[in-house]
Amino acid sequence: MKVFKTKNILFLVLFLVAVFFSIYSAKLAFNGDDKIDLNNGWTVKVGNTVLENQDIFLKSVIDKSEFQNKFVWFSKRIIFPQEYKNKNISLSIGGIPFGHEVYFNGHLIGASPFKDFIFNDWNSRYSYYIPKEFIKDENVLELKLKSIYEYGANQSIFIAESSKVVKNNKFLNQYFISVYLALSIVNIIIAAYFIKLYSTNKMNKKYLYFAITLLFITLHYSNYYITSSVFGYLWFQKVVFLSFYCAALFFVMFLRKNYGYKFNKRFHFISQICGMIIFTTLVIPRNLITFACFRKKLYLFFIIAILYIIYMIIDVVFIKKLKNKFTLLIYSAAFITIIHDILIDLSLISKVKGIHLNSYAIMLILMYGAYDMAKEYNSIYLNSIIDSLTGLYNRRYFDSYILNLGKSDEDYCLFIIDFDGFKSINDNFGHAVGDIVLKSFGQIVNNILYKGCFAARIGGEEFAILCEKQRFEGQKLAEEIRYRIENYDWGNKTTNKNLKVTVSIGAVCFKGKDIFNKVFKAADEALYLAKDSGKNKVVWGDLK
Structure with missing residues (x-):
C-alpha cells in the first residue's frame, strides 16, 4: 500500500x-547592496540607563520593571557614501507596536501615534523622506519608541533610494x-x-x-x-x-x-x-x-x-x-x-x-x-445515492432528481427497463449469478450512456434511464442497450454457458413541464406491452 x-x-x-x-x-521586496542596513550598532537610552551597540529588534522587558512604561531613545551615527548625498533617499521602518517618532539630525521626519494604544502597528511599514538639505557629513538618526512590556521593532530598518523604499x-x-x-x-x-x-x-x-x-x-x-x-x-x-x-x-x-x-x-x-x-x-x-x-x-x-x-x-x-x-x-x-x-x-x-x-x-x-x-x-x-451492487443511482436519487426537473420545454426520454425472466435466473443458477448479472448490467449501461443521461435502479431488477434527448436519439440508445444485453458473453462472465439474458424496455418522450406521474405510467405501460408481445424489445408509449 x-x-x-x-x-x-x-x-x-x-x-x-x-x-x-x-x-x-x-x-525579494528589497534585496540588494544599494541600501544602508541600520539593524545594528544603536545606542539605546531608557531613563538613566544607556546600552551600547544594540540591535533594533524587539526585546522583552517583562522582568525589568525599570524599563517598563518609559520612552526609549535609539540613536545611531550615519556617514553616507558620496552618491547618497545627490539622491532622493528615504528611511524604511516598520513593526513597531506602540508608536514612534523619527528624527534626522534633530528634524522630525515621521511619526505614528502613541496615544491610547488604539493603533495596531505591528505589520505596517513607513517610508520617511530625508530632504537633501538635512544631510551632513556625519548624521544622527534618532528613534523615540514606547516601552511597555517590550520595545524595538519586529522588522528590519534601512535607508535607500526613495522610489525603491516606497515600492518595497x-x-x-x-x-x-x-x-x-x-x-x-x-x-x-x-x-x-x-x-x-x-x-x-x-x-x-x-x-x-x-x-x-x-x-x-x-x-x-x-x-x-x-x-x-x-x-x-x-x-x-x-x-x-x-x-x-x-x-x-x-x-x-x-x-x-x-x-x-x-x-x-x-x-x-x-x-x-x-x-x-x-x-x-x-x-x-x-x-x-x-x-x-x-x-x-x-x-x-x-x-x-x-x-x-x-x-x-x-x-x-x-x-x-x-x-x-x-x-x-x-x-x-x-x-x-x-x-x-x-x-x-x-x-x-x-x-x-x-x-x-x-x-x-x-x-x-x-x-x-x-x-x-x-x-x-x-x-x-x-x-x-449509489446502489452498491450495480454502481448506478438508487431510487432515492432518482426521485429527488425528478422533483427538480422544473417546468421547462426541454425534451426528455424515459426508459423503464426490466429483465426478462430474472426469477428463473436466480432459481436455476443461484442468487450469486443473479448478482453478477445485475452488476454487469450496471457496467454495460454506464459505458454506453450518452451525455445528459443517468441510470438508476428503482426496484429489484427494474431500472430507469432519464435522458435530456429527443426521440430519435432516445430510440438509438434504447436499442443499443437492448442489443448489448442480449449479445453480452454471459456464459464467460458467469461460467454458465447456458445462461441467456435479455431485457424489455418501455420508453416515452416528454417535456420537462409534463406531469411526471403520467410520464412514468406511460413508460410502465409500454414496458408491459413489450413483455406481452414477446419480450426482448423496445416499445414506445405516448402520453395520453
Whole structure:
C-alpha cells in the first residue's frame, strides 16, 4: 500500500511553496547592496540607563520593571557614501507596536501615534523622506519608541533610494494584508460549509468543532489587517490572543471526535479549567504588562495542547492503525512550526529574519482537515445515492432528481427497463449469478450512456434511464442497450454457458413541464406491452 497518494503530496508541495513564497517575497521586496542596513550598532537610552551597540529588534522587558512604561531613545551615527548625498533617499521602518517618532539630525521626519494604544502597528511599514538639505557629513538618526512590556521593532530598518523604499513598503504592506484577509475569507467560507453540514447531521459534532476552530483562527488573523479598534489596544490583543487559545481547544475537541476518543469526565474537567483561564485572562489583566505576563504563561498550555494533538495522531496512526499515515506527517510538520514560533515569542530561541511560519502551518492543517472531511462527507453522500451492487443511482436519487426537473420545454426520454425472466435466473443458477448479472448490467449501461443521461435502479431488477434527448436519439440508445444485453458473453462472465439474458424496455418522450406521474405510467405501460408481445424489445408509449 502506498503511504503517499498524489493528492497528499500536492498538499505538502503547496505548503512548502507557501513557506518559500513567504521567505522569498520578504527577500525579494528589497534585496540588494544599494541600501544602508541600520539593524545594528544603536545606542539605546531608557531613563538613566544607556546600552551600547544594540540591535533594533524587539526585546522583552517583562522582568525589568525599570524599563517598563518609559520612552526609549535609539540613536545611531550615519556617514553616507558620496552618491547618497545627490539622491532622493528615504528611511524604511516598520513593526513597531506602540508608536514612534523619527528624527534626522534633530528634524522630525515621521511619526505614528502613541496615544491610547488604539493603533495596531505591528505589520505596517513607513517610508520617511530625508530632504537633501538635512544631510551632513556625519548624521544622527534618532528613534523615540514606547516601552511597555517590550520595545524595538519586529522588522528590519534601512535607508535607500526613495522610489525603491516606497515600492518595497507598498509591497510588504499589501502582501500581509492581502494574504491574511484572503485567508480569513477562505476560512469563513469553509466554516459556513461545515456549519451547513452540521445542520443536516447534528449527531456529528466534529463538523461544528472544526467550523468553530476556523472562526477563531479567522479572528486571530484579524491582528494582521485590522489597524485600530474602538475597544482599545489592550482588549483587542486579549481577543486576538485568546482566539488562538480557543482555536487550539476546539481543534483538540474536533480531533477527539474525529478519531473516536470519548469525552470523559477528565476531559470535561480540563475543558472547564481552560474556560476559567480564558475568563481570567479577559478580566484580570488591567494593563498591557499584566496581560503580557499572562500571555507568556499561557503559551505553556499551547505547547501542551499541541503535544497532546501529536500524541493523538501517533496513537491513531500506529496503535489504531489508521490507513492514512500522511495525516501524521502533515499535522506533525505543521505543529513543529507552530512550536518554533511560540518559542520565538517566548524569546527562548532567536528570531530568524522576522519570518513566522505558524500561519502557513495552521493553513496547512485546516485546509487538509477541510479537504479530508469534505472527501469523507462526499463519500457518505455518494453511498447514500449509489446502489452498491450495480454502481448506478438508487431510487432515492432518482426521485429527488425528478422533483427538480422544473417546468421547462426541454425534451426528455424515459426508459423503464426490466429483465426478462430474472426469477428463473436466480432459481436455476443461484442468487450469486443473479448478482453478477445485475452488476454487469450496471457496467454495460454506464459505458454506453450518452451525455445528459443517468441510470438508476428503482426496484429489484427494474431500472430507469432519464435522458435530456429527443426521440430519435432516445430510440438509438434504447436499442443499443437492448442489443448489448442480449449479445453480452454471459456464459464467460458467469461460467454458465447456458445462461441467456435479455431485457424489455418501455420508453416515452416528454417535456420537462409534463406531469411526471403520467410520464412514468406511460413508460410502465409500454414496458408491459413489450413483455406481452414477446419480450426482448423496445416499445414506445405516448402520453395520453
